[in-house]
Amino acid sequence: MTAVLAEHPCYSPEAHVRFGRMHVPVAPRCNIRCNYCVRKFDCPNENRPGVTTRVIAPDQALARIGSVLAVEPRIRVLGVAGPGDALANEPTFRLLEQARVRYSQLTLCVSTNGLLLLDRLDDVLQVGVTALTVTVNAVDPDVGEQIYARARYRGVTYRGREAFELLSRHQLEGIRRAARAGITVKVNSVLIPGVNDHHLGDVARLVKILGAFVHNVIPVIPMGALAQVPEPTDEDVRRVRAECSSEIGQFENCLRCRADAVGVPGEESCGQGVLR
Numbered sequence: 001m002t003a004v005l006a007e008h009p010c011y012s013p014e015a016h017v018r019f020g021r022m023h024v025p026v027a028p029r030c031n032i033r034c035n036y037c038v039r040k041f042d043c044p045n046e047n048r049p050g051v052t053t054r055v056i057a058p059d060q061a062l063a064r065i066g067s068v069l070a071v072e073p074r075i076r077v078l079g080v081a082g083p084g085d086a087l088a089n090e091p092t093f094r095l096l097e098q099a100r101v102r103y104s105q106l107t108l109c110v111s112t113n114g115l116l117l118l119d120r121l122d123d124v125l126q127v128g129v130t131a132l133t134v135t136v137n138a139v140d141p142d143v144g145e146q147i148y149a150r151a152r153y154r155g156v157t158y159r160g161r162e163a164f165e166l167l168s169r170h171q172l173e174g175i176r177r178a179a180r181a182g183i184t185v186k187v188n189s190v191l192i193p194g195v196n197d198h199h200l201g202d203v204a205r206l207v208k209i210l211g212a213f214v215h216n217v218i219p220v221i222p223m224g225a226l227a228q229v230p231e232p233t234d235e236d237v238r239r240v241r242a243e244c245s246s247e248i249g250q251f252e253n254c255l256r257c258r259a260d261a262v263g264v265p266g267e268e269s270c271g272q273g274v275l276r
Contacts, residue, residue: 004184007076016253020264021077024061026091030084033149035225058095079109082259087116100128117174135188143199179211187212192220193230204244216251
């Protein structure tokens, strides 16, 4: 865990300004529908999860990794963060299996909604992932059913409350097992005023118990079915982070990175900070 934290710019405030990450957009499929998520358009100048200029194949990604490292030696982390769910796409595993051998100096990281975390945990471990980010926006079904529209699991589509309850079970047990297996786990939570802003302390408390190392509260960008919710103010974010910090350490440097982000966070480098 120490090695991961020392140089992972999305887990450590100190590493955030010293080291870089490379997100490779090889995972287009998503198996859930979040009410705040819109992936239909991309502006190269915007930072938000779930967008990429283009999806690339694993062999293209491997070639680009070498090119990027030659230009930016501060890259320490290779991550798959979409634009869909990393674990719902086989190219994620094909890429990481080869990258583990070819670029063994890099920490391998994946971001997931957690629906397939129990199913794919052995595969995650097999390809050498040591850093895992799971997005957990609620642990109460009354809250969760307002955030998720549907989930697709093993050929069956679940909707509303049923979708959330399935997702939540897999997220929470997946975090527990991943942490027990030695993976450093970060939990992201999207702060949605009027929906989960008074509930994230409960999320923080539970994920800490399950073994998460750090928590990242991200202000929602109102869009999609939740386009009418107010955008969180800086004070909203500070208040919720302060509440959660009594339960688990908070990562407060998140820039809501794209699925094709490259370089040291906050710096324009390696193709203006977007993988091309």
